[in-house]
Amino acid sequence: MRRDFDVLAGIGATVDGGVSRIALSAADLQARAWLADVIEQEGFTFCDDDAGNLSGVLPCAIPDAPTVLIGSHLDSVPNGGLFDGTIGIVAGLECLRIVRDAGLQLPAALELINFTDDEGAWKSLFGARALVGAVDTAELSDTEFVAALRQVGLDPRTVTHAKRDPRTLKAYLELHIEHGTRLERGDIAIGTVNGIVGRATYEITFYGQAGHSGTTDMYQRRDALRGASAFIVRAHEMIRERFGDGIFNCGDLVVKPGKFNIIPSEVRVTVEVRHVNHDLMAQMESRVFAIARECAASHNLQYHINKVTQMPSADMSEAIMQAIEQACADLTLTSLRMVSYAGHAAQFTSQIVPSGMIFVPSVGGYGHQPSEYTPWGDIVDGANVLLHTVLKVALHN
Amino acid sequence: MRRDFDVLAGIGATVDGGVSRIALSAADLQARAWLADVIEQEGFTFCDDDAGNLSGVLPCAIPDAPTVLIGSHLDSVPNGGLFDGTIGIVAGLECLRIVRDAGLQLPAALELINFTDDEGAWKSLFGARALVGAVDTAELSDTEFVAALRQVGLDPRTVTHAKRDPRTLKAYLELHIEHGTRLERGDIAIGTVNGIVGRATYEITFYGQAGHSGTTDMYQRRDALRGASAFIVRAHEMIRERFGDGIFNCGDLVVKPGKFNIIPSEVRVTVEVRHVNHDLMAQMESRVFAIARECAASHNLQYHINKVTQMPSADMSEAIMQAIEQACADLTLTSLRMVSYAGHAAQFTSQIVPSGMIFVPSVGGYGHQPSEYTPWGDIVDGANVLLHTVLKVALHN
Numbered sequence: 001m002r003r004d005f006d007v008l009a010g011i012g013a014t015v016d017g018g019v020s021r022i023a024l025s026a027a028d029l030q031a032r033a034w035l036a037d038v039i040e041q042e043g044f045t046f047c048d049d050d051a052g053n054l055s056g057v058l059p060c061a062i063p064d065a066p067t068v069l070i071g072s073h074l075d076s077v078p079n080g081g082l083f084d085g086t087i088g089i090v091a092g093l094e095c096l097r098i099v100r101d102a103g104l105q106l107p108a109a110l111e112l113i114n115f116t117d118d119e120g121a122w123k124s125l126f127g128a129r130a131l132v133g134a135v136d137t138a139e140l141s142d143t144e145f146v147a148a149l150r151q152v153g154l155d156p157r158t159v160t161h162a163k164r165d166p167r168t169l170k171a172y173l174e175l176h177i178e179h180g181t182r183l184e185r186g187d188i189a190i191g192t193v194n195g196i197v198g199r200a201t202y203e204i205t206f207y208g209q210a211g212h213s214g215t216t217d218m219y220q221r222r223d224a225l226r227g228a229s230a231f232i233v234r235a236h237e238m239i240r241e242r243f244g245d246g247i248f249n250c251g252d253l254v255v256k257p258g259k260f261n262i263i264p265s266e267v268r269v270t271v272e273v274r275h276v277n278h279d280l281m282a283q284m285e286s287r288v289f290a291i292a293r294e295c296a297a298s299h300n301l302q303y304h305i306n307k308v309t310q311m312p313s314a315d316m317s318e319a320i321m322q323a324i325e326q327a328c329a330d331l332t333l334t335s336l337r338m339v340s341y342a343g344h345a346a347q348f349t350s351q352i353v354p355s356g357m358i359f360v361p362s363v364g365g366y367g368h369q370p371s372e373y374t375p376w377g378d379i380v381d382g383a384n385v386l387l388h389t390v391l392k393v394a395l396h397n
Numbered sequence: 398m399r400r401d402f403d404v405l406a407g408i409g410a411t412v413d414g415g416v417s418r419i420a421l422s423a424a425d426l427q428a429r430a431w432l433a434d435v436i437e438q439e440g441f442t443f444c445d446d447d448a449g450n451l452s453g454v455l456p457c458a459i460p461d462a463p464t465v466l467i468g469s470h471l472d473s474v475p476n477g478g479l480f481d482g483t484i485g486i487v488a489g490l491e492c493l494r495i496v497r498d499a500g501l502q503l504p505a506a507l508e509l510i511n512f513t514d515d516e517g518a519w520k521s522l523f524g525a526r527a528l529v530g531a532v533d534t535a536e537l538s539d540t541e542f543v544a545a546l547r548q549v550g551l552d553p554r555t556v557t558h559a560k561r562d563p564r565t566l567k568a569y570l571e572l573h574i575e576h577g578t579r580l581e582r583g584d585i586a587i588g589t590v591n592g593i594v595g596r597a598t599y600e601i602t603f604y605g606q607a608g609h610s611g612t613t614d615m616y617q618r619r620d621a622l623r624g625a626s627a628f629i630v631r632a633h634e635m636i637r638e639r640f641g642d643g644i645f646n647c648g649d650l651v652v653k654p655g656k657f658n659i660i661p662s663e664v665r666v667t668v669e670v671r672h673v674n675h676d677l678m679a680q681m682e683s684r685v686f687a688i689a690r691e692c693a694a695s696h697n698l699q700y701h702i703n704k705v706t707q708m709p710s711a712d713m714s715e716a717i718m719q720a721i722e723q724a725c726a727d728l729t730l731t732s733l734r735m736v737s738y739a740g741h742a743a744q745f746t747s748q749i750v751p752s753g754m755i756f757v758p759s760v761g762g763y764g765h766q767p768s769e770y771t772p773w774g775d776i777v778d779g780a781n782v783l784l785h786t787v788l789k790v791a792l793h794n
Contacts, residue, residue, distance in 0.1 A: 218637065
């Protein structure tokens with residue numbers, strides 16, 4: 001497992017000590033080719049689907065036995081870390097090797113699956129969504145994305161064929177680093193994910209009136225940046241006051257025309273809202289929109305809200321959570337149930353198959369950056385919990 | 398004069414009905430070539446200086462007589478209007494023709510001067526500043542600008558030679574459209590400029606900490622956009638409350654890394670401050686900086702202020718203002734003294750020679766856009782006031 005990890009650390013390596021394996025980039029393709037080679041060398045069954053997801057399968061002797069999926073991703077964010085995604089792949093491979101080498105005859109097939117574009121360089125959680133039939137055909141009209149798919153031999157017209165029949169699946173499991181410091185602060189070995197936050201992203205555009213900054217009456221300006229700034233300040237305050245568990249981020253803001261001496265006529269703010277509770281999520285969104293409306297009105301602006309993505313919140317399987325906790329107890333590892341504030345494939349797999357996630361600590365909570373770090377011993381603990389959970393889930397009726 | 402105006406309307410004409418004659422662009426060079434031809438055809442003396450300023454001179458018979466400068470500019474902002482700058486050039490040419498054709502022997506030379514890069518495509522008021530010795534050598538280390546200068550045969554090492562001896566100059570006059578609606582609202586024919594606002598531009602950069610938006614504790618974020626937004630909101634409020642005549646604009650804002658799901662780590666805000674009173678201008682700047690400091694501190698950010706430009710405020714000559722007002726009275730035109738909130742060459746010429754500006758109304762106050770419009774009769778009125786003022790100033794001891 002360590003050899004695999006070290007190989008992947010060298011594919012798309014950056015000068016900062018991280019990796020850039022953006023989905024469908026040369027580095028991602030190199031990592032995928034490496035995975036296909038390993039699967040073949042190990043004698044697992046290699047499969048790929050119409051969304052570019054790559055799998056190595058340890059088949060079951062029983063005909064039509066269901067499959068336990070062990071998922072993760074080889075792709076990374078731009079200039080990301082060595083651990084996000086990678087540890088799930090190498091631990092999954094190791095589970096298959098151990099079960100094979102031990103000669104265990106499980107009543108389920110085991111399938112390690114690498115999802116296409118988990119990080120959303122093109123379309124967030126694309127491979128996982130294809131697996132459950134949650135790809136929107138509108139996404140496949142993005143010509144750049146389609147070109148990238150075709151370059152790796154995928155046909156946008158057949159992506160929907162990647163959808164799996166739920167009756168063929170028994171469980172979905174994933175080992176991942178925690179994005180956050182709850183495990184580290186509590187000195188806890190394993191996080192048992194009980195839910196994944198819902199996430200909605202919007203572009204809110206405020207429209208004012210351009211004008212020469214020196215000569216337009218200060219009291220008659222329709223300054224789109226002033227209105228957008230008031231929105232950002234007020235929305236953050238509202239979320240803090242009313243939604244203790246809610247997440248809010250304005251990650252970008254673009255000004256037109258963007259000149260020193262011209263009053264901003266158009267400002268687009270990118271907005272993200274997350275909550276694990278579906279109803280509170282809806283309340284947060286409607287309050288954010290109300291603030292946008294008020295700030296537009298009080299600054300004499302027009303505004304428009306464009307929804308970019310909507311990822312539903314998801315509950316993990318109670319039976320799988322109990323299996324993870326039992327595995328931790330067997331291995332004398334501490335564990336804690338926790339919400340995932342980041343999106344993961346299990347957000348979608350849970351729509352068609354009982355799903356669970358195992359978190360290991362990330363030092364300092366760093367994620368999506370080269371400084372991401374998890375001690376090797378913690379990864380081994382996580383891989384052992386994954387293996388024990390896989391066995392419990394596979395054996396469970 | 399109308400023929401000249403119509404020719405210039407066709408040089409760099411845009412589909413929107415305006416012109417784009419960005420300084421040192423092909424269109425600007427075409428307009429300059431046209432002006433040089435006209436100067437030659439009319440029999441005026443053609444001169445150019447080491448900053449690329451072009452002049453047509455009607456010489457004085459008296460040796461060593463001082464010069465009355467009539468200035469303006471052929472360059473425009475990108476996609477600008479037909480009137481800004483242009484009317485000053487065509488009216489200045491017409492003044493020289495009329496004085497010549499009338500056979501007047503004035504005790505001063507008359508010089509129409511076209512300033513290089515008045516609009517600041519490269520360096521604001523470059524030609525006017527070169528004339529008074531206010532070009533900073535650091536500006537001439539901008540390699541793109543130097544390349545543009547060299548392309549028109551200018552040597553950056555000799556730009557400082559464009560500086561004039563104040564003893565050779567008697568006055569500076571310029572006819573320009575008002576950027577604003579004070580003349581239109583008051584139904585007044587002529588604005589007599591009594592001062593030009595000072596202008597300082599800054600880039601204020603706030604530095605926070607990037608992090609995954611879903612997983613970084615909402616209460617431990619160092620969100621540079623949140624701090625920058627608070628700065629924009631508070632600075633605007635402060636200016637309105639404390640500086641009724643002050644001008645403040647945040648014209649652009651750039652976010653890094655600018656992703657939906659990453660907390661902004663760096664935000665650069667472009668800030669502009671204008672005031673006609675030197676002391677109040679300094680107070681405004683220091684209060685704006687104090688708000689930047691407070692917003693950085695309260696959001697746990699670092700910040701840095703970079704001064705981009707500083708244009709001093711300028712007083713126009715009382716004698717010239719009285720000459721303009723007397724010219725208006727002679728022509729039975731109404732006039733009003735007013736501050737110019739836009740920058741003009743006279744801001745710098747006033748440092749070495751008594752200077753004055755004549756404004757004509759601009760319908761709706763539009764400026765720096767194709768919708769700029771001044772009825773031809775108003776331009777003729779302005780040109781007549783310019784001519785009468787030139788004569789008064791030239792004859793004045």
